[in-house]
Amino acid sequence: MTQTTFSAEVFQNPYLPEQGEEVHAIMTVTSSGEAVEHPGPASEAPLLFGLICDVSGSMGGAKILAARxxxxxxxxxxxxxxxxxxxxxxxxxxxxxxxxxxxxxGKASAIAHIRTITAQGGTVISSWLAASQQEFTKQPQAIAQALLLTDGQNDSSDEAALAQVLKQCEGQFQCHCRGVGTGWHVKELKAIATALLGSTDIIPEPAQMVADFQAILGQAARQTIREIKLRLWTPSSTEVVYCKQVSPEIVDLTDKALSLTPQSRDYPTGAWSSCESRDYHFCLRVQPGKVGDEMLAGRASLVSIEDGVETKIAEAKVLAIWTDDEARSTKIDRHVANATGQAELADSIQQGLEARERGNLEAATAKLGRAVQLAQASGNEATAKLLRQIVEVEDAASGTVKLRRDIAKADAMALETRSTKTQRIQLSSPGKS
Amino acid sequence: MQTLQISSDQCSHCNSGLLAGDRFCETCGTPCPSPSPTACTHCGALALDTEGFCQQCGLRSPQGDEPLQLQLSLDCAGLSDRGLQRYLNQDAIAILAWPDTQPESWGLVVCDGIGSSARAEQAAQLAAATVGESLQASLQASFQDPLQKQFQAQIMLPQTLDSLLVGCLGRSLDQAQQAVAHLAQGEANAPATTVVVAVIRDRQLAVGWLGDSRAYWLAAQGSCQLTQDHSDAAHRLTRWLGADADLHQYPPQFVCRELLDSGYVLLCSDGLWNYAPEPEQLWQILHPPEAAAAAADLDADGARDCAWAPEPDTAILTQRLIDFARSQGGHDNISAVLLRITHQSA
Structure with missing residues (x-):
């Protein structure tokens, strides 16, 4: 058994110029587990895992065999x-x-049932999620995780129903989405995964499915804390411009805020394992103070919820200090700079691929060139590698690239799906001054 | 025995020292009276947190405008001041005395909570309190030891007394290290503080320290700095107390000295010595040349004696030191603890 402790650390340059009103801060949250001989009550929540498998007609053949x-x-x-x-x-x-x-x-019986699966019919994802939610209500205290596998696009008539079901499912369970082959829509699956705090990825070949499922299961099995909320307090005159998870992947949480009081709100972060680290980027707009004023622009705390009881497990402060010393106020914290760079990288890829779809090859080359440059500068080798499937890199440092002529659809989809995976900078040890 | 003075607050029930922020007395468990609410200097809301941030408008109001003043006699006083720029006083001071023992003994402590660490004021207060309590107990015990007879008969060799004092200082710093390390909550910038502590027994002085808070000997016959800062060329500390300090690899340093002249032992934080690093500068603040000259004019024959007496109250002198630092900008917290040593034969 493990007992998990959380720590939160804020990286920012708190100094603002006169009239400055935008405060940026990165908060790194790290969980670490320690084996304990006599575990306290409920230090490990039970896990309920849902497998949601597309069995529509298009899944026939190799895909359904691989899925089984x-x-x-x-x-x-x-x-x-x-x-x-x-x-x-x-x-x-x-x-x-x-x-x-x-x-x-239980496993043997389920596996016997899975052998009988055949593929036929359409794709109405809202009904799959609704059925899953029904199952999850059976164990409300469990860590609720699902894996949704599909190979095609959702039925166009399901759009409104899907949006409604997603609203009902939000906060009830987390769902990872996997698209097999290239007949599915990246944006569609990303929307589902984002709403349900899960990951999205492509499985280009059915044969790769086993390894991918294993990775997801391994991750789910490590998760021991059911639900953690990120609670952000701000002063009365402060506005939250955005709140994003920026590592290991970009997830915009701004619209997921649940307002508690006019000055505090909760953002969901889902389940946690006892050994992981995530970064959050806060952008706050404050009422400018006088030179010399110090302000607590935000206080971010992590709140774990167990059996309906809230416990604050870590806290960090975001400050604003107004100065007339330009050398101080113009410095950008390198954690903030990195997060901003990774966000621009993801945007450049998105816009580059969209321009390419529209046939605007000039814009596509420019955007993807910028992406190559950013990936190189930040050491995001995983994204750089995906980019090299789409463009021929002449000079990464300057972002000089050529669009490849024959791009495999799976490669473009992989790049689009994984463009939000970010690279962290190395943390240095703090000094005493 | 006189009560150890750690802060100006004492438990209403048992008179034990209370630390700022204590909600219950550590000794008897009596709830502390909640401090009177202070209004935010920006929006007026009665909603300041322990660091002075307003829970309404977020702006910070200065805290602890009342400087901490300690005095056990005309010869020994301490003063700790927030300064002009900082929002909190993260220094802490303590003075100890064993008035029942002969010869007279004193203990002085200055701690400077490290600004880049979390809850530095708690680290400094806890370190000062722990060092003080440890010394109070260990030296009291040693005074009651059979060896006390040696003390009183003054047949103990200075070296023996030095090693006894340094032993007590070392143990008190080890205990303070344990206490401050215990404040850490797993954060990267665990609470940390500097410490300088002096014990004076008869003519023997022993000083122990970690960090850049200093001890000086200030005298008409020659002043000197007793400690060497544990800091590098960029003024980054190389030794301190706290969870991320390693006292085995970076242990405290000690210095002993026999005080043969009349003069002052001064312990201070960098908020003072940054503006007057040289011992002569500090001596000048305590004894401005014009005052010495005026005294000399009165009686040219006994100039030295006259310059020395009548001696002002050390509380006035510590105030003079703090006022000097404030007049120079007061950018940091300022603390000074001063003990006068008088030798009739000097």
Whole structure:
């Protein structure tokens, strides 16, 4: 058993010029687990894992065979503290295996059912999510995680229903989305994953499904803290311009704020493992003070919720200090600079790929060239590698690139899907001065 | 025995010293009276947090405008002041005395909470209190030891007394290190503080320190700085107390000295010595040349004696030191603890 402790640290340049009103700060939150001999009560929440598998007609052949195999492996990997269920998705969401403990018998029975899956029908994702939510209500105290696998686009008539179901599911469970092949829509799956605090990725070949499912299951099994909220207090005159997770991946949380009082609001961060680290970027607009004034522009705390009881587990402060010393106010904190750079990298890729779709090759080359430059400068090798599939790099430092002629659709989709994965800078040890 | 003075606040029930921010007395558990609410100097809301930030408008109001003043006799006083620029006083001071023992003994402590660390004021207060309590107990015990007879008979060799005093100082700093390290809550900038502590027994002075708070000997016959700063060329500290300090690798330093003349032992934070680093400068503040000259005019034959007496109250002298630093900008917290040593034969 492990007991998890959280720490929060803020990186910022608190100095603002006269009349300065925009405060930027990066908060790094790190969880670390320590094995304890006598664990306290409920130090590890139970896990309920939902497998949502597209079984529409297009999944026939190699894909459905791979899906069966991947789901079988995933179920075998479930830890003993877990329960699970399986939803088959087509024109509606059918419960193949209702919520079952991950015992040997439970697993064997579920795997026997999975062998019978065949592919037919359409793609109405809202009904799959609604069926999943029904299952999750059976264990409200569990860490609720789902994996949704699909290969195609959602039925166009489902748009309004999907938006409504997503609203109902938000905060109820987290859902990772995986698109197999290239017939699915990146934006569509990203919208679902973002709403449900999950990741999105492409599985270009059915054969790669097993490894991907294993990675997701491994991650889910490590998660031991059901729900943590990021509570941001600000002074009465301060406005939150945005609040984003910026590492390991960019997730804009601004619109997910749940207002508690006019001065404080909660952002959901989902479940946590006992060994991970995430960065958040706050941009606050404050009422400018006089030179020499110091302001507490924000206080960010992490609040864990267990059995409805809120516990503050870490806190960090965002400051604003007005100065007439330009050398101080013009300095940009390197953590903030890195986060801003990674956001621009993701935007450049997005805009570059969209320009390419529209046939505006000049704009596409410029944007993707900028992306190559930013990826190189920040050491984001994973994104740089994906970019090299789309452009021929002549000089990364200056962003001089040429669009490749024959780009595999899977490569463009992989770049679009993973463009929001960010690279952190190395943290140095703090000094005493 | 006189009560150890750590801060101006004392428990209403048992008279134990209270630290700023204490909600209950550590000794008897009596709840402390909540401090009278202070209004935000910007918006007027009665909503200041412990660091002076307003929970309404966010702006910071200065805290602790009342300087901390300690005095045990006309010969020994301490003063700690927020200065003009800082919003908090993160220095802490303590004075100890064992008036029942002969010869007279004194303990002086100055701690400067490190600004880049979390809750530095707590680190400084706790370090000063722990060092003080530890010395109070260990020296009291040693005075009651059979060795006390040696003390009183003054047959103990100065070296033996030095090693006894340094032993007590070392243990008090180890205990302060444990206490301050315990304040850490896993943050990267764990609470940390400098410390300088002096014990004076008869003519023997022993000083121990970590960081850049200093001890000086100031005298008409020659002043000197007793400590060497634990800091590098960029004024970054190289030794301190706190969870991220390693006292095995970076231990405290000690210095002993026999005080043969009349003069002052001064302990101070960098908020003072930044403006007057040289011992002669500090001596000049305590004894301005014009005062000495005026005294000399009165009686040319006994100039030295006259310049020395009548001696002003050390509380007035510490105020003079703090006023000097404030007049120079007062950019940091300013603390000074002063003990006068008088030798009739000087």
């Amino acid at each position: 195999q991947a789901m079988t492996q995933a179920i075998e990997l479930l830890p003993p503290r877990a329960s699970f269920f399986v939803i088959l998705g087509s024109d509606d969401g059918k419960v193949l295996v209702p919520t079952t403990p991950a015992s040997e018998a």
